[in-house]
Amino acid sequence: MDYQMFCYQCQETAGCSGCTRAGVCGKTADVANMQDLLVYVTKGLSAVTTQLRREGKTIEPSVNHRVTLNLFITITNANFDKEMITKAIEETLRVKQELLKQVVNQTRLPKAALWEGTVSQFEQKAKEVGVLTTENENIRSLRELITYGLKGLSAYTKHANALLKDNEEIDSFIQRALASTLDDSLSLNDLIALTMETGKYGVEGMALLDQANTQAYGNPRISKVKLGVNKNPGILVSGHDLRDLEMLLEQTQGTGVDVYTHSEMLPAHYYPAFKKYPNFVGNYGNAWWRQKEEFESFGGPILMTTNCIVPPKDSYKDRLYTTGAAGYPGCRHIAGKIGEKKDFSEIIAKAKTCPPPTEIETGEIVGGFAHNQVIELADKIVDAVKEGAIKKFVVMAGCDGRAVSRSYYTDFAKALPKDTVILTAGCAKYRYNKLNLGEIGGIPRVLDAGQCNDSYSLAVIAMKLKEVFGLEDINDLPIIYNIAWYEQKAVIVLLALLYLGVKNIHLGPTLPAFLSPNVAKVLVDNFGIAGITTVDQDIEIFFGKSN
Template structure:
């Protein structure tokens, strides 16, 4: 095992025995093997796409498989074995389709890349069309030949850094594209880029500059992906509205929904209506409280608890069943695993999994019946917090914001988006928010907000000092707001705005958000609580030279620098 894709990786270097997240050595290696076979699918499917022979099944599988390898999504070895077997089957089906249509799968390809793909991905006994070996054979073949199929297969540290940065950006992209696809929104450009990006990670002919350009292109496609997901959410559920979100509980039994999937939220609310069971959001589902389509349900109570990493304590006290729709799931305690449910690409052995039918519909009756026989949630806190300041809401008061800047009421906006995590060092973000001058406004999205969204920082001329745009993918809203402000101030360069960036990261979706900002030319980003282990010293120098990225330091030093 070697994994360093998340911020909490062991010793800031890499997990080699067991993931800090709880991922086993077996699951880590199976994830590497799944990624390996996905590159084989990409090899054939690029050719199929050129000839209009690609299909939605393959596209959706690529999204789901990539998403499944994101930190804290799936911990089940059996699930990954099933996905690997499905990947082999899909790969061979795509190749067979090409052959049946008299299309040479390697025609028009660079010869050296073709040879690399054959040696690294397809194996001698599968190129000629014979049946795929089982995964154990594939693993032993590679180990016997000292051909590690994981991260360390790339020996050059700088090339490895760029390949992994690209890979993690694509994993984040797959997560957002997955959510959009569930709601019927997709774009062929996203799938094309993912296939090209996967193949780039095994192309030894690409230079560091080539890979750097691909990394930035990943950010550009990331902006497009988040835009599509934004359209999917708002088209189905309306534009988020500034909303006071309840933090308390009622006396009815409840179901807690966590993760990011709004379609699951919609189906759960519909199926629980009139049952006497209340619904609460947790973690990154908090923004659901601001969508008009969800606010019409009287049994939708509000938000329960805080960030993902506190779930062991909070899930136990909730008393009712919990539905995990995506990451971040933490290996559960035995005291509540019997009321933990997973769905979609989430998996944990011992939890009950809810599958969708062929039309994407899910039957949550088992969860609802269990909820009816549980006690109401224990009260964790009371009061309300504000949410719902996505781009539509923020831009509706753009004139007010511009005037507040021009007359000196607002001196600066500070983007504090991204992820939360367990490290004590993340208290930095709470302290930073507390110490910001009273004429500054925080723009936030993602679970990083749980470090400060319950602070009473007041308002400036009726504008809350914490404007919460929503989930991590709603970082797109922050980009739109910044671009519109630049237009209002007649600025050609987004970096001339009174906006600073103090970003927290944890997993691969945050990597994509960072790459998206870089692709838009945003500079002077402070990143923490620690820099990614997968960024080599030379690659860090490139990021510093081009974008002036810096690690966070102390609150006082960063305050002086960013303000």
Template sequence: MIDSMFCYQCEQTIGAKGCTKAGNCGKNAEVAALQDLLVYQLKGMGFYGDKILKKGYEIDEEICKFVADASFSTLTNVNFDSERFVIYLKKAQELKEILRELAGNIEGNIPQEASYKLPETKESMLMDSKKAGIMYDQELDPDIRSLREMLIYGMKGMGAYAHHAHILGFISKEVNEFFFKGFNAVIDDNLTVDDLFNINMEFGKVNLECMRLLDEANTTSYGNPIPTEVTITIKKGPFIVVSGHDLRDLKNLLEQTEGKGVNIYTHGEMLPAHGYPELKKYKHLVGNFGGAWQDQQKEFDGIPGAILMTTNCLQKPRDSYKDRIYTTSIVGYPEIQHLSEVNDKKDFTPVIEKALQLGGWSEDEPEKKILVGFGHNTVLGVADKVIDAVKTGAIKHFFLIGGCDGARPGRNYYTEFAQKTPKDTVILTLACGKYRFNKMDFGSIGDLPRLLDIGQCNDSYSAIKIALALGDAFECTVNDLPLSLILSWYEQKAVCILITLLSLGIKNIYLGPTLPAFISPNVLQILIDKFDIKPISTPDEDLKVILG
């Protein structure tokens, strides 16, 4: 029995130091241990994979997909099911053996992560997991550990983006190969602090390519998002709430429910789906239910409908809706019904039948709407008007206020900051952090709404593309634009986005509500010296500094 753990990969880690008994996210010590051992296995795969790639050989696409998916599975609030991790671990051992054979004879020392052989039973795996823990090597230089963990967490985030692109048929050789280089780098004792910092910056640029690929995958599959009003009140009748980030699952569900009298609501990071032409054309995609992921236990409590969780942002289900919540893809929770893919298809019949059985809401609420759909194609389509507004002084400043939401006290900072931005400024927002203020009326500047919802965290490429395009238009760098980035973070997708921003040389980023526990004091100082990264203080003080 495992009764202790150490995890500090997310923002809500206990005491801003580390979760040691159970995760604040809800994972227990057993799941944490198996996740550690899976990352350990991925490091071993990275060792052999890097050797293969340096010989000029390619690695089978299915092995690359497994590495991305397995990385994604260990991301916060994705999978809480220990039995699923046993399956991942056994598959990792099988694929590691294939890579070992392909690598051939290797001179020099072979790290224990590569030579490790997985035992057959979960109990033995749990015993072995002790040597896979983050703090197992007490003698390791804390700055080396910090930069290694930062790279691992970045790759977990990129694993999510690579997964979503891959299932739509979009694959990057550059992205696939970096996973092996990155996992090998974190067990290479010859690498210095400078080496690891540079590899993190290299990773940031690879992740930019991964985000670009995902943007291409989504827009090719579903069209470019367009400004769309979304109903945020409930309608009479049976319904399914779809949460997570997987647009393909939503599309498949919409197809399977068409004409069956079941309304579909998005939840959390699914909200931007309403802006995509190939999704919004379904008349039974009727609106968005609730807010950000951390409110789901309260919002789902006993609702008379079914719930489908497609990716991360799952919390421990309450008994009041345990019989009506379903997981699919990477996500999982013990004793919750899981819908698997068979021959590239998913059958959502169980969740549809549950929705019809429950009957749904008995009456409509008075209708309220919000506006979404301001992806890079839309915003850059009116770039001439935006540029003119800046030149005439109608727009004085842009604020990108976005990132992850969470339950930790202090996140009201982002609500207050948005409310206090001057009326001659524009707010760009994305990811679930926007739920802190996206139902407020900020007015407009001319024909342009002051609040522009760019999308979910998977749409971060849009924000970067908009910023780079504005820099080109004004013949300056992003750092010289009247643009400030006010970011909130929670999990590892936020980590990979931050590393990407830094790799582009973007400075003066405000980060909160707390700084990552895995960043050592010396590494933090490097980030401050190179990029002038800042912890948030108060909205009034930060606005005063930004606006001079």
């Protein structure tokens, strides 16, 4: 059947316009449409919960968790499994119908809240509720900007939930904002205000996850991470979920199976709690988009805890396992709800039948510069700034991707003046974290705060420096923002920075396709958002002609 689709939520979207036949990410049209329907019914559920809150009712955490899980499922590269997505739609409709019975005043509810479709109607309905059903391009642009920000926020709150941290205020906002994207009475100004409010809750959501991670695993410390391999069979963990990693490490003790991190799981090595596991060896490989060759050479099973799945090659598809919001047809999925202990015995047994990993690099890399660690170094950093040893900090956080144009970030890092320090978080760091960029007075020129959500650390560091230097405006700090983006978690990071008042952020390798010209103009005029050009031109923009 010829499915219609339209998706432009990620940086790779076809022609920087929209994917209409199949996703560049690898998802098929029918999966894309089913994701649209999942978002639609989740907005309907959110309209019901929002009305119930207006009527003084309390929403159970399990309902909040359903909303955030649904949004996480639809993030780029998270779930390609139509059957899993269909089941999520069915469960959402079931929960919504139960809650709908409690609503006293249903006249305020939108159509999405009242729709009671059956599985046989899903495919047709999916074609009727996609992105393009909002005809006004500016309203559509803002609705999608908000929705994508909420997807990113949901991913971060989902990780906090896994560590038994909930925040009803954040969940209430996510649902209210989702419901608001169905409200045709809202003006452009209303939606712009809601966009900024999304950034506010983005800060709070990342703070919640930071608290959850540090309370569970301690404050990240400066750490050296091994890049080579041992002689035991191993399991490679990719994605972002630290609780999944913890459960796997607990269950592999004494089994003779080693555990390695991949891509965004690298920062797990910075947390004190994970250092107690003798079989937690090191990091294998690079950013998510190189997984086809790296998963093949690893030789053992791979656990995908979240998004960043590249459709697997047949050579390792039987070794790829998913859990949480992640899913891929034909790959085994390890179940487990929030608060439950997942059973990883199957993947451990699989590892024992596999050879040890093939070594692809040696040496070590240094990271662990989250806000607590950097603030401990604040006096040293401030002295280096006052003495002129450090002239500027360059925030190069965000996502990596497979576009050839992303070599810009490697070249940009190499071209930076020697008196600059890079602050990074997210997988964008793989473009330069293995370069020999040296140190300034014992301070490495690349300070890795951790995962994409640890961009929060970079904001905390900036606010602390603002306080130390006695500045009124965060933009008076000697900090440059040259951020790479790929998917929706980067969107919430961007909105969070805008809410904090950060201006003149450069965003690349392309500006989001979902920004209409008028919405882009609002961001440019009010916040100085700009794209990237060439390395030489941007170095001149940031540092002047002398460099």
